[in-house]
Amino acid sequence: GAVVSQHPSWVICKSGTSVKIECRSLDFQATTMFWYRQFPKQSLMLMATSNEGSKATYEQGVEKDKFLINHASLTLSTLTVTSAHPEDSSFYICSASPTARSGNTIYFGEGSWLTVV
Amino acid sequence: AQTVTQSQPEMSVQEAETVTLSCTYDTSESNYYLFWYKQPPSRQMILVIRQEAYKQQNATENRFSVNFQKAAKSFSLKISDSQLGDTAMYFCAFMKPDYNDMRFGAGTRLTVKP
Numbered sequence: 001g002a003v004v005s006q007h008p009s010w011v012i013c014k015s016g017t018s019v020k021i022e023c024r025s026l027d028f029q030a031t032t033m034f035w036y037r038q039f040p041k042q043s044l045m046l047m048a049t050s051n052e053g054s055k056a057t058y059e060q061g062v063e064k065d066k067f068l069i070n071h072a073s074l075t076l077s078t079l080t081v082t083s084a085h086p087e088d089s090s091f092y093i094c095s096a097s098p099t100a101r102s103g104n105t106i107y108f109g110e111g112s113w114l115t116v117v
Numbered sequence: 118a119q120t121v122t123q124s125q126p127e128m129s130v131q132e133a134e135t136v137t138l139s140c141t142y143d144t145s146e147s148n149y150y151l152f153w154y155k156q157p158p159s160r161q162m163i164l165v166i167r168q169e170a171y172k173q174q175n176a177t178e179n180r181f182s183v184n185f186q187k188a189a190k191s192f193s194l195k196i197s198d199s200q201l202g203d204t205a206m207y208f209c210a211f212m213k214p215d216y217n218d219m220r221f222g223a224g225t226r227l228t229v230k231p
Contacts, residue, residue, distance in 0.1 A: 032217060034217065034218050034219070038160075042223070042224075043208060043221045043222060043223045043224050044162075044208065044219075044221045045221075046218055046219070046220065049218055091160060093160070093162065095162075095217075095219070097217045106152075106164075106212070106217060106219065108161070108162035110160075110161055111160045111161070
């Protein structure tokens with residue numbers, strides 16, 4: 001079946017530094033990918049929609065200058081947390097849907113744990 | 118904007134028994150998709166079942182079935198013959214066609230007891 005892979009699975013960074021998380025669709029092309037954040041014991045909250053070849057669309061309350069999204073190809077979207085702070089520590093998960101297929105099948109990555117110390 | 122509400126933060130059930138998880142949603146759309154996802158401790162999102170709003174027939178997947186009441190905007194999940202491996206967080210989600218951005222409820226933590 002279709003697979004979406006995220007890297008890294010775990011990352012620890014120092015406060016004030018930037019960290020990049022990758023989301024790849026391994027066997028399909030995705031014009032659009034989505035980034036979610038999940039704090040402990042909470043639900044998944046949509047952060048932004050990543051659009052191949054154009055700017056990302058951010059949800060209300062999400063700082064676009066802090067969470068940089070790049071979708072340079074049909075199989076890769078990256079989320080960069082800039083000037084990370086401890087409150088950015090969370091589980092980040094992406095999703096994607098094959099562009100060429102119908103039925104709106106959604107595939108989720110395995111997620112990435114970010115800890116800012 | 119669409120909202121999804123899961124009013125049961127935690128539920129428990131005895132192994133082999135049946136349990137129903139509740140979900141309501143709010144939308145002005147006439148066509149949409151509804152989902153139930155399972156999230157075990159690994160945090161991997163596992164699709165349990167999917168319902169298309171224009172289909173009146175309730176979706177079923179083996180031990181999992183839904184009661185979809187479009188007029189009431191209700192979408193409950195019934196798990197029959199509960200198994201220990203069903204222990205997980207369960208999220209109800211809403212999605213508009215062709216947008217693919219899911220909106221999730223707060224989740225229900227289900228514990229299956231031996």
